[in-house]
Amino acid sequence: MEIKNNSAQRSEALAKLRREYLHKGLDESELDADPFVQFRHWLDEAIAAPFLEPTAMTLATATKDGKPSARVVLLKKVDDRGFVFFTNYESRKGEELSENPNASLLFYWDALERQVRIEGTIERVSKEESKAYFDERPFASRIAATISQQSRVVRSREELEKKFDELAMRYKGEIVPLPSFWGGFRVLPGLFEFWQGRENRLHDRFRYSRGAHGWRIERLSP
Numbered sequence: 001m002e003i004k005n006n007s008a009q010r011s012e013a014l015a016k017l018r019r020e021y022l023h024k025g026l027d028e029s030e031l032d033a034d035p036f037v038q039f040r041h042w043l044d045e046a047i048a049a050p051f052l053e054p055t056a057m058t059l060a061t062a063t064k065d066g067k068p069s070a071r072v073v074l075l076k077k078v079d080d081r082g083f084v085f086f087t088n089y090e091s092r093k094g095e096e097l098s099e100n101p102n103a104s105l106l107f108y109w110d111a112l113e114r115q116v117r118i119e120g121t122i123e124r125v126s127k128e129e130s131k132a133y134f135d136e137r138p139f140a141s142r143i144a145a146t147i148s149q150q151s152r153v154v155r156s157r158e159e160l161e162k163k164f165d166e167l168a169m170r171y172k173g174e175i176v177p178l179p180s181f182w183g184g185f186r187v188l189p190g191l192f193e194f195w196q197g198r199e200n201r202l203h204d205r206f207r208y209s210r211g212a213h214g215w216r217i218e219r220l221s222p
């Protein structure tokens with residue numbers, strides 16, 4: 001559908017954009033009792049599908065008085081405890097997570113008509129874990145992470161490039177040390193929700209909540 005330039009026509013056109021979700025449904029009998037196993041099934045299918053960034057997830061954080069913010073980060077590891085991503089600990093998200101340890105993750109895989117919501121608390125991964133991942137990154141990414149004061153105002157692109165070139169020269173052929181302000185966070189989930197689009201907007205939604213005796217699964221109204 002063509003989206004018009006005029007703003008009234010554009011909002012009308014946006015409101016009319018509509019498609020049916022016909023991929024396939026999700027039945028309770030197909031769900032794994034363990035939400036991490038269920039997540040891995042869906043992640044494997046997303047990786048096999050033609051997405052550019054199947055591991056991209058929206059991370060929502062909040063200040064201590066509950067003012068939210070969101071941005072995309074890449075999932076780098078899922079283990080039995082949680083979901084790991086890497087970032088600058090002094091960035092806006094890093095600061096919000098140090099004053100408020102609650103976080104939410106969101107995956108949206110449109111070609112599969114699937115969404116996964118994850119909510120939990122956060123911990124920093126160990127220095128060793130951060131270092132192991134940092135050392136695996138390409139040289140230029142290690143230099144960029146080191147010179148970037150992520151989320152701070154920067155005077156110009158030239159200033160960034162100059163810092164990058166200087167540090168790249170300094171560490172040429174050498175090991176770039178892990179910066180003290182850079183590393184991983186692990187989201188420890190207390191809640192998952194798996195959403196599968198269905199026809200007539202009667203979507204399938206299953207929530208897993210962590211209780212004293214394991215995970216409880218409930219179907220939610222679309």
Ligand SMILES: Cc1cc2nc3c(=O)[nH]c(=O)nc-3n(C[C@H](O)[C@H](O)[C@H](O)COP(=O)(O)O)c2cc1C
Nearest residue numbers: 053056071072073074086087088091092093094151
């Ligand atoms: C596809 C994609 C992947 C990204 N992956 C990361 C990431 O893994 N870590 C990260 O710190 N920022 C990543 N970013 C940049 C963040 O979205 C964001 O701009 C940056 O982390 C600063 O966020 P903040 O100011 O809220 O802290 C990614 C952005 C996109 C669009």
